[in-house]
Amino acid sequence: MEALGGYPVKSSGPKVKKLTVLLSMTVGVGCLFLLQTQLLKPQKPADxxxxxxxxxxxxxxxxxxxxxxxxxxxxxxxxxxxxxxxxxxxxxxxxxxxxxxxxxxxxxxxxxxxxxxxxxxxxxxxxxxxxxxxxxxxxxxxxxxxxxxxxxxxxxxxxxxxxxxxxxxxxxxxxxxxxxxxxxxxxxxxxxxxxxxxxxxxxxxxxxxxxxxxxx
Missing domain, CATH: 3.40.30.10 (Glutaredoxin)
Structure with missing residues (x-):
């Protein structure tokens, strides 16, 4: 791809896609950790x-x-x-x-x-x-x-x-x-x-x- 003036511009598509996937995975792992922590948290006996x-x-x-x-x-x-x-x-x-x-x-x-x-x-x-x-x-x-x-x-x-x-x-x-x-x-x-x-x-x-x- 060329910009105006004839100078080539490097495509950032693959890098952005990788970064998006990485962020999504990080957020997903974090949510799973929080959910697991709540599920494993000892419940106070009711009686x-x-x-x-x-x-x-x-x-x-x-x-x-x-x-x-x-x-x-x-x-x-x-x-x-x-x-x-x-x-x-x-x-x-x-x-x-x-x-x-x-x-x-x-x-x-x-x-x-x-x-x-x-x-x-x-x-x-x-x-x-x-x-x-x-x-x-x-x-x-x-x-x-x-x-x-x-x-x-x-x-x-x-x-x-x-x-x-x-x-x-x-x-x-x-x-x-x-x-x-x-x-x-x-x-x-x-x-x-x-x-x-x-x-x-x-x-x-x-x-x-x-x-x-x-x-x-």
Whole structure:
């Protein structure tokens, strides 16, 4: 091709085409990367039963197995001043309301003094042999600090704890009531009477039973 005046002009067509293809490929790869990142991004569990935890033997366990039931989740300890009374009252409620619609779920924590120093398997065996408990025990967890147990953090994050310095239990045997859908509806500090807790848990269990009967 010649321009006016007879001087040849080099065609830029192939180079422009290559550049266009390269840009298109770059944009496409970038879009795929962003899409993959969003798809692989961990989704925040929507409820308590969506979490996985470790059992007392160190095995991974999904809390999904408790969905549809009421759960009283408790941070327990073997050598606290409240241990004997707490374990006996928790076992009484667990036995009275049964495991078909309700469970006490025990999470040992060793961050409150020297009240829980053993391994997870020892803690479970000690509680069962000493106090005759039959409710499920999980692996020893952290509640405070930079690496709290995610499932337990979900419980504490629900509440404001405006009268507390930090958004976590301040001692052993705090109790959190979780409904059949995995939402936390109430909590009690260690010194609150077990009778009022039992009444509220029993009311939730009655609702579960009535709902199941209505669905038949």
């Amino acid at each position: 308590f039963y969506s979490f996985e935890v470790k059992d007392a033997k160190g095995r991974t366990l999904s809390l999904e197995k408790y969905r549809g039931k009421a759960s009283l989740v408790v941070n327990v300890a073997s050598h606290s001043e409240q241990t004997e009374a707490a374990y006996r009252s928790l076992q009484e409620v667990h036995r009275e309301l049964g495991t078909s619609h309700f469970n006490v779920l025990a999470f040992p924590c060793g961050q409150f003094g020297d009240t829980e120093t053993g391994t997870s398997s020892y803690i479970e065996a000690f509680a069962k042999s000493t106090y005759g408990v039959t409710f499920p025990f999980f692996g020893k967890i952290k509640i405070m600090g930079s690496e709290p147990e995610p499932a337990f953090k979900f419980l504490t994050d629900v509440f404001d704890f405006s009268d507390s310095v930090q958004k976590v239990p301040k001692w052993n045997f705090w109790k959190f009531l979780v409904n059949p859908e995995g939402q936390v509806v109430r909590f009690w500090r260690a010194d609150e009477p077990m009778e009022s807790i039992r009444q509220e848990v029993a009311a939730m269990v009655r609702e579960i039973i009535l709902k199941k009967r209505a669905e038949l």
